[in-house]
Amino acid sequence: MPHHHHALVLNRDGAVLLIATTRTPGLTLPGGPAETDELPHHAARRHTETQTGLVLPLLRILATDHTDTHPQALHLVxxxxxxxxxxxxxxxxxxxxxxxxxxxxxxxxxLADAMHPDHHRRTAHALDALTRGTHLPLLLRGTPAE
Structure with a gap:
């Protein structure tokens, strides 16, 4: 099952950074699939840097989304x-x-007008987690990732 890693990034005004791609209808969060044996935050970091120029640590996960697309995928924000x-x-x-x-x-x-409904729902849940101050730490073998 492929894992897709996305970055939720805000500017000073609270706007969300989105990208338009040739592969997906509507705007999406920066990100993409991990390569074989690639660590989750490295995949998120690589895609975000390639797509936006930003180098960010991406060590906290705000939302996970298991989709039933073919093939099935797990998306982490x-x-x-x-x-x-x-x-x-x-x-x-x-x-x-x-x-x-x-x-x-x-x-x-x-966001609802700009994004595909599936991407919007995932992003809305991540924003809600951020507002509530909840997140999952990214652990590697039980230790916080660096």
Missing amino acids: HWGGRLNPAQESTTARHRPPHTVTGVHWVHHTR
Whole structure:
């Protein structure tokens, strides 16, 4: 079963960082599948950096979502943090791969209109966990990942 790792990143105004790709209808959180034997936070970090230019630790998980798509997949939403102005400007200067057709900041009240319903539900639950201050620590063999 493939694992997909996504990053929930906010700007100073609380807007969510989303990407447009050639592969998925609507906007999505940055991220993608892990490679064989790739650690979860490394997969999330690699995809987020490639797609947005941001290098983030992504060591807390806000939501998990098991989907019944073919093949079945487990999606993990990692907390990327709230960006400072320098980090925000990185996303504006970054040149993503051709599969990423745009990088957008979307206010949480407009997410339902911008995202596919499955992606929106996952993102809404992650935002709710963030608001409540709940998350899962990312552990490797019982020790917090670094």
